[in-house]
Amino acid sequence: MVVGIKKLIYALHVLTLLIFTSCKETFQEEPQENIAEEWKIISLAPSLTSILIEFGLSEHIAAVDSFSKKDSRFLDIGGFIDPNYELITTIKPTHMVGLTSHSKIKERLDFMNAKWILNPSESLGDYFQTIHIIGNEFNKKSEAEKHLAEITKLIESLRELISTNTNCKLLEFEYCQDEKRIIMIISRKPGEITNMLAAGKETFLSEIIEKLGVKNAIKNQEGSLNPYWPNIGAESLIAINPDEIWEFGEKNDSQDLCCDDDSFFYPYQKLKNIKAIKNKKIKLFQNEELTIPGTNIKKTLIEFAIELYPEIEAEIKKLIKPARS
Numbered sequence: 001m002v003v004g005i006k007k008l009i010y011a012l013h014v015l016t017l018l019i020f021t022s023c024k025e026t027f028q029e030e031p032q033e034n035i036a037e038e039w040k041i042i043s044l045a046p047s048l049t050s051i052l053i054e055f056g057l058s059e060h061i062a063a064v065d066s067f068s069k070k071d072s073r074f075l076d077i078g079g080f081i082d083p084n085y086e087l088i089t090t091i092k093p094t095h096m097v098g099l100t101s102h103s104k105i106k107e108r109l110d111f112m113n114a115k116w117i118l119n120p121s122e123s124l125g126d127y128f129q130t131i132h133i134i135g136n137e138f139n140k141k142s143e144a145e146k147h148l149a150e151i152t153k154l155i156e157s158l159r160e161l162i163s164t165n166t167n168c169k170l171l172e173f174e175y176c177q178d179e180k181r182i183i184m185i186i187s188r189k190p191g192e193i194t195n196m197l198a199a200g201k202e203t204f205l206s207e208i209i210e211k212l213g214v215k216n217a218i219k220n221q222e223g224s225l226n227p228y229w230p231n232i233g234a235e236s237l238i239a240i241n242p243d244e245i246w247e248f249g250e251k252n253d254s255q256d257l258c259c260d261d262d263s264f265f266y267p268y269q270k271l272k273n274i275k276a277i278k279n280k281k282i283k284l285f286q287n288e289e290l291t292i293p294g295t296n297i298k299k300t301l302i303e304f305a306i307e308l309y310p311e312i313e314a315e316i317k318k319l320i321k322p323a324r325s
Contacts, residue, residue, distance in 0.1 A: 044098030047294035
C-alpha cells in the first residue's frame, strides 16, 4: 500500500516558500453548480476530514474512512484503500474528497454523478494546495487563507524565537550551524529493526524539522518503491548513523521505553555504534496525529520545537493560543 500521507528549499522567506503551489497532478471533474444546501461529502482520508471539520463543513459530511477521527454523525465507509463501494453509491455523494492514491477508487466509482477532488499529500506545498482547493470549492476562502496565514506566522515566530534565545541563528542561516541529523521512523516490525518506514526528504515531516533548524538524516532512495517514505533496514540505519532517532508509534502501557529485553527500544541496542543509540537520543512520539498532514500541523510544529529546544519550552507554548472548549 502506498502511504497516502507523504522539500521546499529555503529561499527568500518562509512565507514565500509555503505559498508555493505544487504542480503535482490534481484530479477534478468538470465544475458543478456549487449549492451548499445540496453538498453531501465523503472524505477518504483523516487529513481531509480534519480540514473539512476545521472549515465548519461537518453538517455536509455524509461519511468518512475508518481511520478518520470518529464522529457519530458520519457513516463509516471502510478502509483507506478498500472502502465499501456499495455504501458509497447508496449515499449518492456530491463530492468525493481524497488523495491521489485514491485514483483507483475513482476509477471504480467514476460512473457516479459526484465531483472528485484528489490531491497529493506528501509535502507542505501539497497541504497548502489542498487547503486552497477545498476553500475555493466549499465557499471557505477566508477560512483557508486564515488557516494558512496562521501556519506561516507560527513558523516565522518559531524561527525568530529560536534564533533569539538559542545558539541556532535561523534568521542568518538555513540551518543551525551545528545542526542535528534526525531520522524519523514512522513504523517498524514490532520487536525488530526491520521493515522500518522512514520519512524521506520531501515529506512534510522532513520540511517541518528543517524549518526548525535540523536536518533529516535520511536521503531519498532512488530504488525505493516510495522515495517519500522509503523502507530501510538495520544496514541502512548504520550507514545513515543519525544523531537522533524519532519514532512514531505506541508502546504497551506495561512496557518500558528502554532498555530491558521487553522494552520498546530494546531492538536498537544491537546497533550500539550508532550515535543516537550510543548517546541515548531516541524519542517516541505516541500521538498518531503528528504523522497526518492535516490541521494538526500547528501542533506538530510546537511539539517538535519543544523537543528540539526544551530550554525555551515556556516561550514556545506562548506562541499558540489555547484550544477553544
